[in-house]
Amino acid sequence: MSQLAANSAATAETKRLRPARTNATRQKLFDAAMHLIGERGASGVTVDEIAAAAGVSKGTVYYNFGSKSDLVAQLVRHGVDLMLEQLAEAKAAEDPIESTRNMIDQAIQFLSEYPSFARLWVSENWKIPSEWHEVFTELRGKLLAVIGEALDGIALKYPVNPKIARGSLETAIFGASFVVGLDVQTYHPERTRAQSVDAIMTFVHGYVLP
Amino acid sequence: MSQLAANSAATAETKRLRPARTNATRQKLFDAAMHLIGERGASGVTVDEIAAAAGVSKGTVYYNFGSKSDLVAQLVRHGVDLMLEQLAEAKAAEDPIESTRNMIDQAIQFLSEYPSFARLWVSENWKIPSEWHEVFTELRGKLLAVIGEALDGIALKYPVNPKIARGSLETAIFGASFVVGLDVQTYHPERTRAQSVDAIMTFVHGYVLP
Amino acid sequence: MSQLAANSAATAETKRLRPARTNATRQKLFDAAMHLIGERGASGVTVDEIAAAAGVSKGTVYYNFGSKSDLVAQLVRHGVDLMLEQLAEAKAAEDPIESTRNMIDQAIQFLSEYPSFARLWVSENWKIPSEWHEVFTELRGKLLAVIGEALDGIALKYPVNPKIARGSLETAIFGASFVVGLDVQTYHPERTRAQSVDAIMTFVHGYVLP
Amino acid sequence: MSQLAANSAATAETKRLRPARTNATRQKLFDAAMHLIGERGASGVTVDEIAAAAGVSKGTVYYNFGSKSDLVAQLVRHGVDLMLEQLAEAKAAEDPIESTRNMIDQAIQFLSEYPSFARLWVSENWKIPSEWHEVFTELRGKLLAVIGEALDGIALKYPVNPKIARGSLETAIFGASFVVGLDVQTYHPERTRAQSVDAIMTFVHGYVLP
DNA sequence: AATGAATGAGCATTCATTCAT
DNA sequence: CATGAATGAATGCTCATTCAT
Numbered sequence: 078m079s080q081l082a083a084n085s086a087a088t089a090e091t092k093r094l095r096p097a098r099t100n101a102t103r104q105k106l107f108d109a110a111m112h113l114i115g116e117r118g119a120s121g122v123t124v125d126e127i128a129a130a131a132g133v134s135k136g137t138v139y140y141n142f143g144s145k146s147d148l149v150a151q152l153v154r155h156g157v158d159l160m161l162e163q164l165a166e167a168k169a170a171e172d173p174i175e176s177t178r179n180m181i182d183q184a185i186q187f188l189s190e191y192p193s194f195a196r197l198w199v200s201e202n203w204k205i206p207s208e209w210h211e212v213f214t215e216l217r218g219k220l221l222a223v224i225g226e227a228l229d230g231i232a233l234k235y236p237v238n239p240k241i242a243r244g245s246l247e248t249a250i251f252g253a254s255f256v257v258g259l260d261v262q263t264y265h266p267e268r269t270r271a272q273s274v275d276a277i278m279t280f281v282h283g284y285v286l287p
Numbered sequence: 288m289s290q291l292a293a294n295s296a297a298t299a300e301t302k303r304l305r306p307a308r309t310n311a312t313r314q315k316l317f318d319a320a321m322h323l324i325g326e327r328g329a330s331g332v333t334v335d336e337i338a339a340a341a342g343v344s345k346g347t348v349y350y351n352f353g354s355k356s357d358l359v360a361q362l363v364r365h366g367v368d369l370m371l372e373q374l375a376e377a378k379a380a381e382d383p384i385e386s387t388r389n390m391i392d393q394a395i396q397f398l399s400e401y402p403s404f405a406r407l408w409v410s411e412n413w414k415i416p417s418e419w420h421e422v423f424t425e426l427r428g429k430l431l432a433v434i435g436e437a438l439d440g441i442a443l444k445y446p447v448n449p450k451i452a453r454g455s456l457e458t459a460i461f462g463a464s465f466v467v468g469l470d471v472q473t474y475h476p477e478r479t480r481a482q483s484v485d486a487i488m489t490f491v492h493g494y495v496l497p
Numbered sequence: 498m499s500q501l502a503a504n505s506a507a508t509a510e511t512k513r514l515r516p517a518r519t520n521a522t523r524q525k526l527f528d529a530a531m532h533l534i535g536e537r538g539a540s541g542v543t544v545d546e547i548a549a550a551a552g553v554s555k556g557t558v559y560y561n562f563g564s565k566s567d568l569v570a571q572l573v574r575h576g577v578d579l580m581l582e583q584l585a586e587a588k589a590a591e592d593p594i595e596s597t598r599n600m601i602d603q604a605i606q607f608l609s610e611y612p613s614f615a616r617l618w619v620s621e622n623w624k625i626p627s628e629w630h631e632v633f634t635e636l637r638g639k640l641l642a643v644i645g646e647a648l649d650g651i652a653l654k655y656p657v658n659p660k661i662a663r664g665s666l667e668t669a670i671f672g673a674s675f676v677v678g679l680d681v682q683t684y685h686p687e688r689t690r691a692q693s694v695d696a697i698m699t700f701v702h703g704y705v706l707p
Numbered sequence: 708m709s710q711l712a713a714n715s716a717a718t719a720e721t722k723r724l725r726p727a728r729t730n731a732t733r734q735k736l737f738d739a740a741m742h743l744i745g746e747r748g749a750s751g752v753t754v755d756e757i758a759a760a761a762g763v764s765k766g767t768v769y770y771n772f773g774s775k776s777d778l779v780a781q782l783v784r785h786g787v788d789l790m791l792e793q794l795a796e797a798k799a800a801e802d803p804i805e806s807t808r809n810m811i812d813q814a815i816q817f818l819s820e821y822p823s824f825a826r827l828w829v830s831e832n833w834k835i836p837s838e839w840h841e842v843f844t845e846l847r848g849k850l851l852a853v854i855g856e857a858l859d860g861i862a863l864k865y866p867v868n869p870k871i872a873r874g875s876l877e878t879a880i881f882g883a884s885f886v887v888g889l890d891v892q893t894y895h896p897e898r899t900r901a902q903s904v905d906a907i908m909t910f911v912h913g914y915v916l917p
Numbered sequence: 918a919a920t921g922a923a924t925g926a927g928c929a930t931t932c933a934t935t936c937a938t
Numbered sequence: 939c940a941t942g943a944a945t946g947a948a949t950g951c952t953c954a955t956t957c958a959t
């Protein structure tokens with residue numbers, strides 16, 4: 078079953094994010110591609126497989142997405158949009174630290190709902206040359222900016238360690254979140270979301286001076 | 288130039304890790320493969336390219352390594368051994384926090400010397416099925432154990448936050464290190480190693496109670 | 498712009514040659530197809546491109562012409578009719594040599610106006626099997642007949658070299674005309690029509706005894 | 708059977724023209740490709756067919772020629788080299804007109820021996836954009852130069868018509884030769900080579916003033 | 918009369934692997 | 939030890955054609 082469709086809570090948002098002319102076909106291909114590529118990586122999946130999994134012909138993939146590369150790019154973009162939207166909703170709290178915690182919690186939840194997206198991200202992000210370098214650069218910037226805003230909010234209200242290079246800190250939190258999120262699914266399904274969030278929040282608490 | 292050979296400080300250790308019957312041909316192939324695969328990923332490099340870069344014929348690759356997959360597996364195992372060895376050397380400090388910092392510093396340095404290894408890790412580790420799953424799982428356990436020991440050392444000497452679930456914390460540090468290390472190379476080559484280490488070390492200040 | 502429509506002098510004739518029920522859509526497709534196929538050859542143009550150039554949907558091409566092959570066949574037939582008609586008009590001169598010159602001049606002009614037709618001819622005529630063999634064979638016969646009549650007229654009024662095998666001579670003139678006409682467009686756009694005609698007319702001076 | 712190999716008289720020359728490292732494989736592919744492409748055009752023949760006709764696997768085509776496009780380019784180049792060599796041998800006569808006649812005779816004979824080459828030439832030469840435009844331009848220049856030299860020889864010894872634009876005249880002779888050569892095979896196998904040559908020589912006689 | 922989504926057979930090309938020398 | 943010619947299964951992509959609307 079489609080991972081995207083599986084998340085009933087996100088259905089309303091998902092719909093908004095999709096292009097106006099959402100065909101059943103495009104959606105089926107999207108879901109099938111996200112699932113397969115998330116598991117085996119973009120280069121480990123053939124267009125034939127995606128088409129078969131979506132129950133359409135190979136030509137249909139090209140009719141709808143132009144190329145395998147474009148399909149992946151749209152997949153990444155869609156995932157990030159969805160993640161950003163969920164993060165935006167999460168940060169509405171009084172205290173900035175609380176707000177940041179909510180955000181990380183939401184991120185971990187997102188990664189558990191869309192493990193394929195997380196795998197796609199980590200497996201394609203740092204390749205050289207990456208076919209989707211521009212897409213990743215842009216989307217990486219957006220995600221880091223969201224983390225950065227949360228840290229800004231904290232720095233406004235609390236004293237923070239000025240020695241910590243911002244930028245690197247965002248990246249550390251970003252990386253910790255992705256890896257913790259993936260590892261929970263692959264190696265430690267028994268761990269609770271709260272445990273993951275607490276571990277990642279350690280970085281935040283270390284940023285704030287006592 | 289070979290990334291392995293580039294690290295003169297590690298030369299002695301490196302030699303020990305290599306098969307006794309290391310001939311020039313095997314070594315040339317090893318270096319060429321590490322370099323190319325580090326840049327473009329295992330599936331992004333052809334056996335022809337590796338052979339050409341090593342200045343030998345394609346048949347020689349098969350004569351020496353049996354298959355492309357075996358070549359990569361040997362590459363990964365070599366990286367694993369080397370990283371563990373370097374981390375072991377790094378933790379020899381009086382203060383456990385200082386020791387942990389040394390370890391992280393060493394890890395970041397290792398990732399910058401063997402970007403191939405780090406990229407291979409993130410792109411293959413969570414795949415289903417992963418071609419080199421065993422070797423990755425083994426390394427993961429060993430690395431998390433090393434981080435765990437460092438945390439144990441800290442917990443013995445300092446009061447730490449008991450709410451933090453150990454296990455998740457190791458994973459968070461592990462993930463932060465890999466992602467920060469990779470991001471520096473791909474997106475921020477201007478950042479210093481100290482910046483990266485400081486950012487990752489933030490977790491200590493969050494873990495240790497004030 | 499349409500090559501067919503471009504020739505204002507031929508407009509009246511052209512209209513006559515077109516199917517009575519010429520609607521705008523068919524005409525747009527006809528013009529677009531002639532233009533594109535003239536430049537890149539029948540197999541080098543896709544139905545999508547023709548439809549796009551005509552500003553209609555792909556289905557419309559099939560609705561109007563049944564198949565790409567049929568569209569090309571109609572294009573060729575139209576060219577045949579037009580060329581024969583123009584040659585017929587040209588030979589109305591007193592002197593048979595003058596009449597022949599007019600004909601060749603008209604042929605060269607036709608080839609420059611319908612390069613599509615000439616290119617289609619040379620690229621398809623001698624293929625085994627040729628998709629449009631019948632229509633080409635028919636045209637070939639008619640064209641050689643026209644040249645033959647011109648030679649008959651010359652032979653009636655002037656002494657000619659009896660050693661020259663008629664039949665081969667027509668073919669030589671025919672070939673010279675097509676190749677000179679095509680070469681002007683592809684390699685020597687600076688050459689005048691008069692130059693081309695003079696070169697081809699050389700055969701007359703070689704045919705007619707001094 | 709191979710057209711190239713079929714000409715026992717040309718075997719000696721053929722051998723000389725081939726690259727030093729002439730494999731049986733390359734030669735088989737060359738022959739098969741020339742035959743098939745000559746009949747159906749470059750785009751009408753698949754690499755599978757060429758490989759099958761040569762009795763090798765498809766990969767072997769790419770191992771030896773790099774791409775279908777390169778194979779065709781080498782085919783054209785080889786054919787022209789062969790033709791030029793035969794023409795060079797033919798023009799060794801006292802009288803320049805006699806020499807020219809020998810050359811045209813040789814050309815017609817060449818075209819009858821290698822009809823595939825002639826078809827390949829006419830079907831690919833004038834396409835826009837031609838994949839092999841540079842190759843054709845270069846080789847076209849060489850062939851026209853040979854005709855031009857013959858005409859130069861005539862102009863030195865005989866009075867010639869100064870009104871005739873040289874360049875166009877070469878093209879006319881060139882085109883007449885190819886088309887007469889092809890038409891004999893396709894439509895008039897009963898015609899003798901002398902008839903063809905006489906017809907083409909009409910252009911030459913028309914060039915010389917009485 | 919027209920559309921455009923969908924199809925699927927077909928094609929050029931790649932590449933890990935084999936093997937005779 | 940090493941080579942490099944040969945292989946063939948796999949793959950991304952094209953495009954003429956169909957058909958429900």
